[in-house]
Amino acid sequence: MGSIASAVTHEFPPYFRVYNDGRVERFKVPADYSPPSVDPETGVESKDVVISEETGVKVRIFLPKINCLDQTKLPLLVHYHGGAFCVGSSLDVVTTRLLNLQTSVANVVTVSVDYRLAPEHPLPIAYDDSWSALQWIATHLNGKGPELWLNEHVDFGRVFLTGDSVGANIAQHMAVRLGVTGLDGFRVRGAVMVHPYFAASEPDKMIQCLYPGSSGTDSDPRLNPKADPDLEKMGCEKVLVFVAEKDWFKPRGVEYCETLNKSEWKGTVELVENEGENHVFHVPNPACEKALLLMQKLASFVNQG
Known part of the structure; x- marks a missing residue:
């Protein structure tokens, strides 16, 4: 037995x-859980907030060091972590170290969504949790939401979505869903896709296990933007895509840019290659020279007019 x-x-x-x-x-x-704290190197402060009592889904909010005399509100970066939909967390040491530094370099408020993982929580649960997080963020538009940091410090005219690997996949889908359904006046200005994972045409047995209800990797609009009939409605005005020279997924990132350019979407897309690097090299080593260059490019994208 x-x-x-x-x-x-x-x-x-x-x-x-x-x-x-x-x-x-x-x-x-x-990776080890990292409790929210004030980061001694960057001065970035973090806290965890449960956004749904029903599911227990949390976000970790990162606030850069604030000059109490400066009342200027900051851009908001909504982040989705990578990990093949089945590993990783917004609350672990690796992601926290990355986002402490990225929040400081870009001088933004960051909300990182700790969506539930497959296969225990099969897709599309990760997408649903990510959408719930955007709905929760949108409750702060009038400055009277449940989280003081968002009410006091976020400029909701400058909201950006970002993610690494499958996190970029989630960010892409969130941008399209926003454009299709709207969200009580909540708008996103742009999206930053870092080494995005999008499904190829060949069958992917792991994805089939993680996402048993999918129509197939080639035809599912969540997994393959080329198959999304609503791509032209993507609810942002600009997209920045990073690919890594040695990354197995580089061709898919390049193809994604080409797909956007050929679509009826009215925004602009920029492609940047991280030369000599592999997939999500910046996540385990965010302080290396090329990772800092990536963050500085992201900062420029987010903070330009």
């Missing part, structure tokens, strides 16, 4: 295996 109960039904190294009793075993050891 023990051997039957522990039979493996799916295995996808280096990420996870699934047993026939529903148990999930992850091969990658999750």
Whole structure:
């Protein structure tokens, strides 16, 4: 009986295996939880907020060091972490270190969404959680939302979406959904896609496991922007896309830019290549020279008129 109960039904190294009793075993050891604090190097302060009592989904908010005499409100960066939809967290050491530095360099308020992970919470749950976070952020438009930092410090005329890898995929889908449905006057000016993951035409067995309800990697608009009939309605005016020279996913990022340019979307898209680097190189090493250059480019994109 023990051997039957522990039979493996799916295995996808280096990420996870699934047993026939529903148990999930992850091969990658999750990065340590990092409690919210004031970062001694950048002065960035962070806090965690539960945005849904029903699901328990949280966001981590990062506030740059504020001059109490300066009442200027700051751009808002809404961030979605990477991790193949099945690993990673906005609350771990790796993401917190990255966003402390990025928040400081760009001088923005950052809200990072800790969406639930597949396969325990199969897609499209990550997308649904991410949309719930935007709905929660939108409640602050009148300056009377539940979170004081957003009410006091955010310029809601300068909101940007960003993500790394699958986080960029989520940011893309959020931008389109905003354009299609609207959100009580909430607007996004731009999006920054860092080494985006978009599905290719060939079958992806891991995605099929993570997203059993998908119509297929080539035809699902969440996974493949080329298949999205609403792409032209994307609710932002400009997009910045980073690709890495040695990244397996580089062609998909380049194709995404070409797809946007050929569509009826009225915005502008800019492509930047991180030469000599691999996929999301900046996440584990955010203080390296090329990671800082990436952040400075993001800062310029967000802060320009």
